[in-house]
Amino acid sequence: MVVPVGESVTLRQTVTYAVREALSGAGEPVVHFVAPVAWHDIGDVAAGVREETEMLLERVAVWAREDGDDDLVVETTVIGADTYLFGPDDYARVIATYADDSGIERVVVDPQYSPGGNVPILRPMEAALAERGLVVDEAPVDRPTRRGRLLRRGGALQFATLFGISFLFYQLLGGFAGTRFDVATGAVSATLVAAMLHRVTFTDRLGLRTLGRRLVRLVAYVPYLLYEIVVSNLRVAYVILHPSLPIEPRMIETECAVWGGMPLTLLANSITLTPGTLTVRVHGRRMMVHTLTPAAREGLFDGALERAVRFVFYGRPALAVATPRERDDARIVEDDDGADGGETVVSGPAGGDA
Amino acid sequence: MDVTPLEVAVVGFLLGGVFFTFVTAVGVIRLPDVYARAHTASQTDTLGAGLTLIAVALVLGLETTTVKTVLLVAFIFVTNPTAAHAIARAAHEEDIEPWREDR
Numbered sequence: 001m002v003v004p005v006g007e008s009v010t011l012r013q014t015v016t017y018a019v020r021e022a023l024s025g026a027g028e029p030v031v032h033f034v035a036p037v038a039w040h041d042i043g044d045v046a047a048g049v050r051e052e053t054e055m056l057l058e059r060v061a062v063w064a065r066e067d068g069d070d071d072l073v074v075e076t077t078v079i080g081a082d083t084y085l086f087g088p089d090d091y092a093r094v095i096a097t098y099a100d101d102s103g104i105e106r107v108v109v110d111p112q113y114s115p116g117g118n119v120p121i122l123r124p125m126e127a128a129l130a131e132r133g134l135v136v137d138e139a140p141v142d143r144p145t146r147r148g149r150l151l152r153r154g155g156a157l158q159f160a161t162l163f164g165i166s167f168l169f170y171q172l173l174g175g176f177a178g179t180r181f182d183v184a185t186g187a188v189s190a191t192l193v194a195a196m197l198h199r200v201t202f203t204d205r206l207g208l209r210t211l212g213r214r215l216v217r218l219v220a221y222v223p224y225l226l227y228e229i230v231v232s233n234l235r236v237a238y239v240i241l242h243p244s245l246p247i248e249p250r251m252i253e254t255e256c257a258v259w260g261g262m263p264l265t266l267l268a269n270s271i272t273l274t275p276g277t278l279t280v281r282v283h284g285r286r287m288m289v290h291t292l293t294p295a296a297r298e299g300l301f302d303g304a305l306e307r308a309v310r311f312v313f314y315g316r317p318a319l320a321v322a323t324p325r326e327r328d329d330a331r332i333v334e335d336d337d338g339a340d341g342g343e344t345v346v347s348g349p350a351g352g353d354a
Numbered sequence: 355m356d357v358t359p360l361e362v363a364v365v366g367f368l369l370g371g372v373f374f375t376f377v378t379a380v381g382v383i384r385l386p387d388v389y390a391r392a393h394t395a396s397q398t399d400t401l402g403a404g405l406t407l408i409a410v411a412l413v414l415g416l417e418t419t420t421v422k423t424v425l426l427v428a429f430i431f432v433t434n435p436t437a438a439h440a441i442a443r444a445a446h447e448e449d450i451e452p453w454r455e456d457r
Contacts, residue, residue, distance in 0.1 A: 173422065240394060251452055
């Protein structure tokens, strides 16, 4: 059987259950523990995640050997490292692919398993796995499960951070008057905000150092974005005021080299914010962007914004990643014909050679 | 009549803001389809409102209201792409083909 694992309070019990089931079943007792991860091999975040995951798998293997006997075969693997895992379907896909490759039909799930951070994706993931013809089975664990609610992992630190930010913002709007009324109402509001939202606001478990570095790099990013906005504004203004309106709108599709919800959002919004490029659809890392002029298109193919966003989140090593043009990750969408040439529809004497 | 450098800057920023807002108005009329018009709408929101609000901040000087003005710009910069994306996405879901100059 396959057991997807991640940090959870009931992981130990799940391992025991899986091992017992494997030993009591017919045939050779084999348990595959797989850890689906969504990282990419760049930057300061990835190294930590990789190490953590490998340590988790080692721990699980030790537990499994404790519970099992000499016949038990334990396999541990990290899966999904080369793709972008976003929703329940993505997780189900990599797990099902692994199961198919190993000829396994049964999946045992830890009821507290939460690969999506604060986003509850366990139940849809189970449904997606069942849809792919796998037998899905939740490990019976003592601890009551709290699924269905949006909460997990919210702690005192999250509460304090959110309270601090809300309180400061409240005082800022009040002009730091410092009156007793302002302080009291600010504290009440900030407490309410923090109490309601501290479990859902922070989705990534990031260290203070990573967070601080990202903030510094974000501050450096803003002037750059403003510069890009001014330049593209002038370009679009020129095109619009030009008597012949020299526009060549094209839809382009690009596979962005950024990973995760926040980086993608920042990139998609920055693209839309600069006139001349407009994000139309986002599917995972695949973006459809409407471009107004060839110049805007070139900018996107050269990936300057993408590189800057990568820098904000992953630091200097991320600058070395190739541009979308070099990666062959960006192309102009030519209608439903699906042809790649530029002249699919232009009727001419040379037609019919496709 | 005395004109201080500050007033020159304020008028300059205001004119810039008015210029880009005007360009958007022209663009919305001249551009051919919903996607192209969404491009020019972000001009008003970014530089049109941005430059105008900079002028406002300069007039106000160092004050709490100035901070709020800057926050306004920040919020516009977050909400503009969201709205533009929502419109473009809706258009795409309705299978609206982007206009092209060659057909």
